[in-house]
Amino acid sequence: MADEHALELIDLRREFAEKVAVDDMSLRVPYGSFYGVVGPNGAGKTTALSMAVGLLRPTSGRALVQGIDVWQDPISAKQRLGVLPDGLALPERLTGGELLTYWGRFRRLPREVVAARTEELLRILELDEAEALGTLVGEYSTGMRKKIGLATALLHAPKVLVLDEPYEAVDPVSARVLTRILRRFTEGGGAVVISSHVMAMVEQLCDRVAIVARGQVVADGTLDEVRRGASLEDRFVELVGAPEADEEELAWIAT
């Protein structure tokens, strides 16, 4: 059955001129799972996730959200998707509340639903004080921008969340709030996909993980299947390969 998985990537490929950024990548994200995508810089994580959510057109391959093809039926697929993209551009001259109100109406949610969810999201994500002061998104800190981005991803109650580095620049207290929200989301049957470089966090949060290197999935499955008794970081380095240290390397910085 096509919609057996919350999100499915099938032989997804993206070439940039001569460069193959994502090399026929396949991935299956079950319902209720908290899925971590990890990989070294330039491995193809952002490119793959951007194609998965309809932000970047694949050279070939497919992405299905609840069985719906993101590129053939984008409106229907995007109703089911909540996305926090890498380097999200936000309207700088709106407050967080105004942004969510605009976003909710754009999503065609009823006015009163938007108002209630906006109030709740701002409060839970501790952006309500800034809202009371009339702080504009352009004046937000990096972490606050992450949080309002996440709020826009959650507002229409999607079934699948795809979040690029959601914890980056978020303080520990807010990180706990974020984790609580995401766990509730998966407990309700939704699927969360995050990309991250922080192995300890992925180990703590995710029940499934994919290690991506050179545009391909080199290991995936449950956390224990991927770790094979080692730490995720050790397994990551083993699969991705650490460069040999050279005694002479950057010798000048120690002089």
Ligand SMILES: Nc1ncnc2c1ncn2[C@@H]1O[C@H](COP(=O)(O)OP(=O)(O)OP(=O)(O)O)[C@@H](O)[C@H]1O
């Ligand atoms: N618009 C583009 N034009 C050309 N090359 C690109 C473009 N976007 C990405 N790439 C290349 O594709 C490869 C994968 O990049 P991508 O941003 O997907 O990696 P990543 O795994 O998300 O990296 P990071 O962990 O550093 O964020 C890189 O070699 C990058 O230079």
